[in-house]
Amino acid sequence: MKRIWLLCLFLFLMTLWPAMTQAQDQREGLRILAALERKYAELKDYTVDIQVHFAIETFRAPDLQAKLYYKVPDKMRIESRRVVFFPRDGGYFNPAQFGQEDYTVLFLGYVTYDKRKAVQLRLIPRKIKGATQDMVLTIDTAKLLLQEMLLTQTGGKEVTAVFTYGTFGGFELPTFIRLILNLPAAEPGMEQGFGAIPNGGEEKRVQGEITITYANYKVNTGLPDELFKKNKP
Amino acid sequence: MTLFGFEAYKTFSRWRTYISFGVLALIVLMTEIVMRVSAKEIVNSMMKPFQRDFIIAGNIVNAWFITAFIMNSLHFHIPFLITLVAGDMVSSEATAGTVRFLLIRPPSRQRILNAKYLTALFYTAVLVVFFALLCVVVGLVLFGSGDLIMHRLGQFSIVFIPEAEIPVRMLLAFVAAVWSMTVVASVAFLFSAMAENSIGPIIGTMAVVICLLIFGNLPLDFFRHLKPLFFTTHMLLWQGFFDQSIRWLEIGTSALIIGLHNAALFLIASLIYRRKDIKS
Numbered sequence: 001m002k003r004i005w006l007l008c009l010f011l012f013l014m015t016l017w018p019a020m021t022q023a024q025d026q027r028e029g030l031r032i033l034a035a036l037e038r039k040y041a042e043l044k045d046y047t048v049d050i051q052v053h054f055a056i057e058t059f060r061a062p063d064l065q066a067k068l069y070y071k072v073p074d075k076m077r078i079e080s081r082r083v084v085f086f087p088r089d090g091g092y093f094n095p096a097q098f099g100q101e102d103y104t105v106l107f108l109g110y111v112t113y114d115k116r117k118a119v120q121l122r123l124i125p126r127k128i129k130g131a132t133q134d135m136v137l138t139i140d141t142a143k144l145l146l147q148e149m150l151l152t153q154t155g156g157k158e159v160t161a162v163f164t165y166g167t168f169g170g171f172e173l174p175t176f177i178r179l180i181l182n183l184p185a186a187e188p189g190m191e192q193g194f195g196a197i198p199n200g201g202e203e204k205r206v207q208g209e210i211t212i213t214y215a216n217y218k219v220n221t222g223l224p225d226e227l228f229k230k231n232k233p
Numbered sequence: 234m235t236l237f238g239f240e241a242y243k244t245f246s247r248w249r250t251y252i253s254f255g256v257l258a259l260i261v262l263m264t265e266i267v268m269r270v271s272a273k274e275i276v277n278s279m280m281k282p283f284q285r286d287f288i289i290a291g292n293i294v295n296a297w298f299i300t301a302f303i304m305n306s307l308h309f310h311i312p313f314l315i316t317l318v319a320g321d322m323v324s325s326e327a328t329a330g331t332v333r334f335l336l337i338r339p340p341s342r343q344r345i346l347n348a349k350y351l352t353a354l355f356y357t358a359v360l361v362v363f364f365a366l367l368c369v370v371v372g373l374v375l376f377g378s379g380d381l382i383m384h385r386l387g388q389f390s391i392v393f394i395p396e397a398e399i400p401v402r403m404l405l406a407f408v409a410a411v412w413s414m415t416v417v418a419s420v421a422f423l424f425s426a427m428a429e430n431s432i433g434p435i436i437g438t439m440a441v442v443i444c445l446l447i448f449g450n451l452p453l454d455f456f457r458h459l460k461p462l463f464f465t466t467h468m469l470l471w472q473g474f475f476d477q478s479i480r481w482l483e484i485g486t487s488a489l490i491i492g493l494h495n496a497a498l499f500l501i502a503s504l505i506y507r508r509k510d511i512k513s
Binding site: 058059060061062066076078079080081082083084085086087088089091153154157183185 | 283285286287288289290291292293379380382390391392393395396476477
């Protein structure tokens with residue numbers, strides 16, 4: 001009888017085990033995200049010169065230069081005398097954007113990224129504000145650096161942002177962001193005139209890259225809120 | 234040249250010649266003023282596919298953008314305004330009863346026809362140049378300058394032309410626009426050489442232009458094969474100057490096809506006019 005009870009207890013604990021492991025992983029994911037947030041807690045604002053380079057077949061533009069202003073938690077402004085197309089998601093570094101209260105965080109596992117240990121987390125926005133429906137972050141666990149971000153957006157868009165860092169004013173900030181795009185060629189539901197004959201159900205997609213180079217960082221200069229009143233993102 | 238001078242004087246001394254200029258001025262001014270008032274709305278609707286993915290900074294709705302936008306309607310309203318005069322060039326002599334007085338003079342029929350055709354082309358060029366100057370000057374006053382952004386409606390497709398390159402490209406585009414409109418003048422001139430009144434050539438030319446535009450856009454293989462032969466297909470050759478790199482081969486081919494149309498249409502007009510019976 002005693003043996004049967006022990007067996008039942010063992011089986012009960014076995015059923016709980018995956019849930020316990022999952023909860024532990026979940027806590028680990030949240031801990032890393034919180035640590036990343038703490039690492040940049042003292043970063044209040046920055047100003048940086050940017051150069052945007054497009055390598056997309058259907059997006060023919062020369063390299064564009066502009067000045068980018070950022071202030072926590074989500075204020076951003078692009079200033080340029082010329083016309084500039086700047087990627088809305090993944091185009092600039094905002095360490096305050098991964099607030100745990102805004103996302104459901106799922107731990108995907110540990111990976112090796114650039115020969116270093118990294119963790120992959122999936123963030124699903126609790127309230128969808130922009131085009132992004134979910135994000136997969138690859139974070140270097142030792143350096144606490146966001147290395148890669150895969151954004152899945154509405155309309156079947158996929159954007160992968162790859163970050164390269166330098167140290168400025170005591171903070172590790174991007175010197176280079178490479179955005180790899182995989183987008184539908186046309187907006188959903190847009191007719192292409194008379195010639196819109198279905199092409200065997202195959203959807204045309206646009207693939208390409210946008211690379212953004214960051215230089216001349218000025219960190220924590222006390223940017224006023226008024227600066228962000230026009231052209232808010 | 235003297236005959237051309239006389240014909241040009243006759244054409245530009247008629248008040249009806251200026252109807253086209255007035256209509257063009259009205260179209261351009263109304264369009265630009267309305268666009269000035271609702272610039273934000275235009276940017277939102279035209280850049281909708283990009284605004285979700287990009288933050289767009291800088292002056293997009295500028296003089297060059299507006300000019301290119303209005304130029305897109307070139308093949309609709311300008312042909313009609315051209316036919317008003319080109320369709321009247323030869324037939325008006327019959328309507329006014331002056332054809333016999335004109336043709337018993339020493340200059341040959343061919344020389345008279347040459348002068349009239351050159352006048353029709355000259356009028357076409359003046360009309361397009363007037364349109365260009367109006368678009369650019371009013372545009373610069375109302376919207377200022379900037380880079381030119383061209384995009385295909387509803388598609389993830391952008392062409393970005395730096396401000397420094399635009400004046401030359403715009404000039405070339407308008408030269409191409411003048412050339413493309415000469416084919417409409419040639420069609421109207423041919424009908425005018427065939428007719429005894431001006432209404433027929435005007436309606437006939439517009440009917441040809443509209444039919445060819447419709448046929449060229451029908452998704453049927455029969456018309457797809459014929460499309461490269463329609464002059465309406467090549468009337469948009471000016472758009473080749475607004476790609477990232479100028480599409481010279483495409484522009485050259487279209488210009489050549491338009492030139493061949495012009496030559497053929499004028500040749501037919503000459504044959505008809507030289508054999509025309511003016512005694513009955």
